[in-house]
Amino acid sequence: MSQRPTLHVTIVTAERTVYDGEAEMVNAPGSEGQLGILPRHAPLLTLLKVGELRVRHGGADEGFFIGGGFLEVNRNVVTVLADDAERASTIDESKAEEARRRAEAILAQRPEGMDEAAVAAELERAVGRLHVADLHRRRGGRAARPPSDQELGG
Amino acid sequence: MPSTREIRRRIRSVKNVGQITKAVQMVASSKMRRAQDRVYSSRPYSEQLITLLARLSSQAAGEEDLPLMRVRPAHNAAIVLLTPDRGLAGALSANVIRRAAALVNELHQETGNPNLGVRYIAVGRKGRDWVVRSGQRLLAEFTQLGDQPRLGDIRAIARTITDAFIAEQVDLVYLVYPKFVSTLSQVPTPLQLLPVRPPSEAEEEGPTPQYIYEPDAVTIFSELLPRYVETLIYQPYLETIASFYAAQLVAMKNATDNANDLAADLTLTYNKARQAAITTQILEVVAGAGG
Structure with missing residues (x-):
């Protein structure tokens, strides 16, 4: 068996399965810092924070927005239980921008009975979405491919 | 027996109800x-x-x-x-x-x-x-x-x-x-x-x-x-x-079935009433000609 092992990755939210496929590497926003997961990783269970999760498949990275959740690694199977998740290529930036402005407005006005933690979390997710969409664009737009040296330099 | 016009009105309304329940049924499905x-x-x-x-x-x-x-x-x-x-x-x-x-x-x-x-x-x-x-x-x-x-x-x-x-x-x-x-x-x-x-x-x-x-x-x-x-x-x-x-x-499927049954029953009644009316008319004409 000389074939290199791969990871099987599933990203699920309460509503749907966002990704289900093979990968050579996963890069995840762990609560204790960015995590790189390769095949034969030891069993791991970690919290995720809001951020970008990258799945490397066929030498190309695909970005996902993750709105917090859990990540489990066990026997080359990576399972992401996300509170919110979306492919970077499908993020609606104008909607995220609007959500960001709305959350900021609420935080500035501080209306009676505001659930500050919830609004702050909303804001964090909107900012995270915009950031992930931005990273995706820099990496070369729609097609998932590795960044060129030029892009990395810029 | 109710008049044929009355029966006809009921048939129409039952069929209308049936159409509505049928539509709701399809949407629900x-x-x-x-x-x-x-x-x-x-x-x-x-x-x-x-x-x-x-x-x-x-x-x-x-x-x-x-x-x-x-x-x-x-x-x-x-x-x-x-x-x-x-x-x-x-x-x-x-x-x-x-x-x-x-x-x-x-x-x-x-x-x-x-x-x-x-x-x-x-x-x-x-x-x-x-x-x-x-x-x-x-x-x-x-x-x-x-x-x-x-x-x-x-x-x-x-x-x-x-x-x-x-x-x-x-x-x-x-x-x-x-x-x-x-x-x-x-x-x-x-x-x-x-x-x-x-x-x-x-x-x-x-x-x-x-x-x-x-x-x-x-x-x-x-x-x-x-x-x-x-x-x-x-x-x-x-x-x-x-x-x-x-x-x-x-x-809604039950309601549609009931409406169809009812419409069929009423149609039968309607036809019987119509036939009875025609028979009476013919009898009247025949009686008139004979007299």
Whole structure:
């Protein structure tokens, strides 16, 4: 068996399965810092924070927005239980921008009975979405491919 | 015998009703399928969550002091009542409500507290109306969430429940919903939400892997619990929608069949009346000619 092992990755939210496929590497926003997961990783269970999760498949990275959740690694199977998740290529930036402005407005006005933690979390997710969409664009737009040296330099 | 014109009017109105029920039936059928798809696509998440929770509950044993798992003497209970917002679905809502009433009796016996206070959290208008009409205590209501609820709405329900539990306003929380078994069968089912009883691990191949925990097992466990409560509401909510359309489909199919039968009967009566009238006229003409 000389074939290199791969990871099987599933990203699920309460509503749907966002990704289900093979990968050579996963890069995840762990609560204790960015995590790189390769095949034969030891069993791991970690919290995720809001951020970008990258799945490397066929030498190309695909970005996902993750709105917090859990990540489990066990026997080359990576399972992401996300509170919110979306492919970077499908993020609606104008909607995220609007959500960001709305959350900021609420935080500035501080209306009676505001659930500050919830609004702050909303804001964090909107900012995270915009950031992930931005990273995706820099990496070369729609097609998932590795960044060129030029892009990395810029 | 009613006049032919009267019968004709009734035939027309019965056929109109039949057309409407037929249309509602078709809409319900396609919406039921979509609701079922939603139930299926949300399953991987809840299954994974339950597996993780089961594995962790052995690791986090001895940490029963987590707020959502605290078992207290029961003074007050809350029942989350999942019902549809609309009717025309046969006895679906009534069955759920009846099951909830039976649950109250069971709780009185189980807790050994005949003075157990029961409050309702109504999700869906039919349940809300019943609670208000029968003069019971309503803790909160969530209506018009739609066929495709946003997770934020579900989280709001979960928050209301967990906040009330942590503030010790309620010591037990149950949920009653119409479980979707098939198009023909929806079973009102009760479910305990709080205190959380972690699922026990199903027989799995091999022992629990020796995880590296970040930050640590207890923190992860306590983060999993509220999500577990959310899925225990989200899944039943989706099934309530599927059950509603299934029940509506069957109710409307029966109504359409009845309308068709009635129209057939009335047509027969109409033809008989018409024939009788013609016969009388012919007899009159013949009698007139003969005289």
